Amino acid sequence: MKARTIETLFILSCVLIMSLLSGCAASGGTDPAADLQSGGSPESSHILVAYFSATGHTAPIAEYAAEILGADLYEIIAEEPYTEADLAYYTGGRCDQEQDDPSVRPAISGTVENMERYDIILIGHPIWHGQAPRIISTFLESYDFNGKTLVTFCTSASSGLGSSARNLYGLVPESVKWLESRRFPIGAAKEQVYEWLEGIGLTVAVEKGMKIQVTVNDQTRTATLTDNASAAAFYELLLNGPVTVEMHDYGSFEKVGPLGTNIVRSDEDITTAPGDIILYLGNQVTIYYDVNRWDFTLLGRIDGATGENMREFLGKGNPSVTFSLPE
Ligand SMILES: Cc1cc2nc3c(=O)[nH]c(=O)nc-3n(C[C@H](O)[C@H](O)[C@H](O)COP(=O)(O)O)c2cc1C
Structure with missing residues (x-):
């Protein structure tokens, strides 16, 4: 990366919106400001948006986030696909059973290549019985997220975020920096996704007159x-x-x-x-x-x-x- 760009990024990092950037100039590692300084082109993004979407509502939110951030996109696909019967909730079916048992880890088909190159990982999922589907637990336990910045987002019919994000924190090393999660209604607009990403300091704030x-x-x-x-x-x-x-x-x-x-x-x-x-x-x-x-x-x-x-x-x-x- 050109020195000029690094310099510009350094200046911009100090106008990023979130307070999580405090001490942005000095620190490295999990500091998103520092991460942006070492950011690459869209072909070599250091941000990954991973998502699980059983009925297609979370997918567009993930795509918006990836577009806004120039991030790579990865769909978490269950090795054993969820059928309509599995997804029919309050029927005692597969999803109900999985959500009833926090130790269940549904297998994922495929893996993220070179997870080590990503510093910031956004993880999208639907809300199932007030929580992230257990396959998100599988995902979190499948990689070494030590020192990385993670953030979840979800869609639901009506439930709020509740404890869904918090309950995932224990599945990764303590060195992980969690940013503030967001629940989106089904059909949320790209602008809403942008506002959230801006609010958590993952986008660049344009100063007046730039x-x-x-x-x-x-x-x-x-x-x-x-x-x-x-x-x-x-x-x-x-x-x-x-x-x-x-x-x-x-x-x-x-x-x-x-x-x-x-x-x-x-x-x-x-x-x-x-x-x-x-x-x-x-x-x-x-x-x-x-x-x-x-x-x-x-x-x-x-x-x-x-x-x-x-x-x-x-x-x-x-x-x-x-x-x-x-x-
Ligand atoms: C098994 C299951 C459980 C669900 N539980 C909830 C819930 O607790 N609260 C809620 O508002 N919506 C619930 N929903 C609805 C989904 O959260 C919602 O449709 C979501 O947008 C689906 O995302 P997706 O299409 O990306 O899979 C549930 C759906 C399923 C299949």
Whole structure:
């Protein structure tokens, strides 16, 4: 990782939201701030989102978390799949029996490769009789989590988190740092997941006025990021390196192209101005040189932009637009 990036990360680590980062500069190991300093690209993430989802409600929450954090995703699959009859609760069936006996450890099919490379592991599950399914106990006892940071999240029909997270703490070494768990209702939005991750200090907080660079045809301009969750997610993307978007003209008011990934949306009714950098549908970036009005997300604005200088900057054709962090 470039020294510049490490330096930027160091500064950012000190504006991370959670108090768990106290002493962030000095400590290492399980401190997520320090972890972020050594973070890699999405292909070599040091964050893992592992989840068990018997009926598919927890899976999208896990996917949102992985997208937001640029984390790897791992599905915990039971060696003996849960049938509909198994899942019918209060029938005395398999799930009821397993949840009645804290010592049960249903076998998992497959393993996480190279668990040692992950510093932070998020573990998602449904609530079964007020607790995590016993397969989560199997997962926690299958790896050496010594010195790592763990956090659980769950979905349920109506139950709160209760003691479900706390009851897992004893299954791993005491050196594990647990972050605050969250229960989500079925169908929770990506924004809710983002707010939770931000609250526990796993995302970067964008300070007001934070700058990025926009380069087209060897010409570079600075832009000022907006103070919202999407701009923070965009900034996090750039922490992994410059992002180039192949853009084309649309509507005689913007250049637009695919971001190549989804980031959290903060859509609102916006009338654009020249120089606006907009996130459209969560996975496309546009730069405006004229006015448009739509429900989308303002990521930032190119400094000193006018209709005239944006037309010149973006050109008439299909520009390759590179977003990066300042040197
Ligand atoms: C065996 C079993 C027990 C359950 N117990 C509870 C419960 O105690 N409280 C609750 O609100 N929902 C309970 N549910 C509902 C699930 O927590 C809920 O549907 C969850 O979102 C399922 O997640 P999944 O689709 O990822 O498996 C239970 C479901 C099953 C199958």
